[in-house]
Amino acid sequence: MKSIRSYNIITFWFGIFCFILTFYAYAQDEAKPSASAQELADKLANPVASLISLPLQNNLNYGIGPYNGVKYTINVQPVIPFKLTDNLNLITRYVIPVIDQRNITGLNTHEFGLSDATVTAFFAPKSKKLIYGIGPAFLVPTATEKLLGTEKFGVGPSALIMHQSKGLSVGFIANQIWSVAGNEDRVDFNQFYTQIFLSHSYKSGASLGLNAEITQNWEGKTTLVSLNPSIGGITKLGNQVVQFSVQPLIPVVGPQSIKPDWGLRAIVAFVFPES
Secondary structure: HHHHHHHHHHHHHHHHHHHHHHHHHHHOOOOOHHHHHHHHHHHHOOOOOOOOOEEEEEEEEEOOOOOOEEEEEEOOOOOOEOOOOOEEEEEEEEEEEEEEEEEEOOOOEEEEEEEEEEEEEEEEEEOOOOOEEOOOOOOOEOOOOHHOOEEEEEEEEEEEEEEEEOEEEEEEEEEEEEEEEEEOOOOEEEEEEEEEEEEEEOOOOEEEEEEEEEEEOOOOOOOEEEEEEEEEEEEEOOOEEEEEEEEEEEEEEEOOOOOOOOEEEEEEEEEEEOO
């Protein structure tokens, strides 16, 4: 078991090393600058940009809890905008997690399947200086395994505030969700989540960033904080525009029972620019 884990760690960090080398070669290539690539990178850094995308966010966390559990989560995160008026957009964001975890709920345990989905809708007025959006967030009990979900339906407010100029994006996104229906035998859901982000893009479409994620479980009285530097770039696979990025997940705060020792995130986002 230890040899398999060591192999996985070596493989992941070798992949990161190769990605970083590729990124710097891509970012330093001044022979083929592309202003449109930078504009696209800036749009992708804006959670309420009027842009259709399909990010696949892969998260791997090691050393969770007393049994050194391993958890792999792929979040399917489509973003679909709707134009309501000339000055107002509705940006819908969906997070559909698929989880494969071992030794989390006990020694020699294994759970796999869908977890609960989160759906957020931002009403976002068009603005060039201070970008903002507000709307509802919903927790939908889509889990296929009891231990992977809450069996609760939840609702609450969500908000985004950010400033963006060419090549620079800074802001935060947050939501607070309370359970309002579901299995009465399960613990109520009462959770706050926020992500504070900063990113810088280059003419090539490459980007560097840093974000902090904070999850406050009011019912369980636990706080999780992670710091996540990121590196990414935009390219094409045939005619399909794709953004790649990778982020070490650095745990900062959290109870030992749920805080991982370390983690890694890799994102592949399929982008559908306006024609």
